[in-house]
Amino acid sequence: MFFDSLDVSYGEMWGPHRGMTHPDPMSRAVAARRHAVGMDYAVLLSARERPLALVEYWPRRMWRVYLFDDRSWRMQVIDLEPHSTGMLLAARNIRWKFSDEQEHSSGNWDVQQTTTVSADGQVEVSSAFAGPRGALHALAAGPSGVRVRRFPAPVEDFLCPVPEFGDWQVFAPFLAQQGHEPARTVVLSDVSVDEGSGPLRATGIEQLFTPGACGTPDGPAVVDSVDAGLLRITSGQLAVSDPGWIKDPRTVAVPPGEFPVTLSLLRTAHGAGVAAARVMFLDIPPREWEMALRPDEDLGLLGEGQFYGVGVDTGTAAFMDATRTVIEDQLDEDLFMPLDSQFSVELPSTELEPNLIAFRAGRGDGSYPVWIGRTDDGRVGCVVVDFRLHCADGGE
Incomplete structure (x- = not known):
């Protein structure tokens, strides 16, 4: 998908949720206050009402990025950790392949590839293959074979800037890993969320x-x-x-x-x-x-x-x-x-x-x-x- 704009919405941490919108949305103002004090929240980046990336801000300045393909399937997760350079290191990158929509919905992958990167650029790529599934295997999917490659690489290839709040263009290059093509300039548009009445109030106690x-x-x-x-x-x-x-x-x-x-x-x-x-x-x-x-x-x-x-x-x-x-x-x-x-x-x-x-x-x-x-x-x-x-x- 080619995109020149991204719709931005905020909510609670994504966790195991597999929907296309935030299960618990919040306003930009609340998310900004959480960011300022180091409290967790999530940012959903969408285009044409389809999710492309879900970014979670974790305590201790860690980030997690979920990536979606053209079918709106969640196909990848990247964990970003603070690096000594002051940037973020893509320390772990997991990608999945699924045979069909039913297998995706149940989380039964055919291939799971995990790339880990150390602070000095030592890379390990582990590919796990689930193999044929019988009735029992479908309930407890696990790898029947694992292949591992290790090699050094420039650590700069795995670094990205630490975003200020609202600077979500930082994550746009990751979208290419699922075949999405960002324009030279990507415009961000906040999805309006009603502030509502705010926190729970004591009524009728x-x-x-x-x-x-x-x-x-x-x-x-x-x-x-x-x-x-x-x-x-x-x-x-x-x-x-x-x-x-x-x-x-x-x-x-x-x-x-x-x-x-x-x-x-x-x-x-x-x-x-x-x-x-x-x-x-x-x-x-x-x-x-x-x-x-x-x-x-x-x-x-x-x-x-x-x-x-x-x-x-x-x-x-x-x-x-x-x-x-x-x-x-x-x-x-x-x-x-x-x-x-x-x-x-x-x-x-x-x-x-x-x-x-x-x-x-x-x-x-x-x-x-x-x-x-x-x-x-x-x-x-x-x-x-x-x-x-x-x-x-x-x-x-």
Whole structure:
């Protein structure tokens, strides 16, 4: 394909996505802010509504380039690493050949050629051949033969400039490796993306704890508010974390004392789940909500509907004092097994430490927003972790 212009759009990291547009688009402004702080994002370069290259910006100034052929098949990936010259080195270049569209869709290549280049220009080219595929081989495609060549080459042949944000013409020469022909001058045109309402906002949080009927995408449901016990805070720091991994919790400064924990249960025809959990510090309705952030987190780096949240890897979250520790060997018996038959569990106080109240995460593993409800004078009235089983404002 000959091209003299490229449409530019931005989004989250591409990963295994094989579509023709960003699965999670973002505005140019958000991408620029991410670039400035070294945070990952992706750039899609297209011509005539067909993807030609997808460029990912990784932390530590690394780049990855996916290349597409005239059929819009992803046929190549190039990893670019910082080089001592101040440029980028194409340290690894993988190309594939597929017998047909079905094999491409399933990732069953016929040939995979991998070229690696060292910082001083030592090149290794490895060609793997999948060979004939039977039923079993199609499920676990692997090479039946590998050929390797090694030789020195001028390292300059594998270098390219480090792009400033928006200087995506730097990657245009790579497109020739998939048969695309750039004009002498390539014009870049940004695809407009609506800024929208920005990061996720707290809407209807109070309604999550209001008993009664509600609607969900899966049909009618009922909200129950359930007492989960009193949480003891001694250090003035509330921690919200997966109890199986509390080394880096999300913390909120709160007063010391004992405070009630309440679960919002969402009951549907399919069963019941914990929709949200709340710890109350003041019996005063919040006037405003804010996302619980770490010092290095910036809302300006988030796209439409995104949030910073507590990570869950055991299907469980917990409220605790920031000084509380756990004995991992006892978690199965004391916490995870009881949660198989109940919605919350308290690990009682020890002689030196306050208690911990754990509860099931409504959607299981994932990341969930933590909201701080503040009063008129700025005090923390409550902290809520929302498992997003339903939206109290009626949205999905």
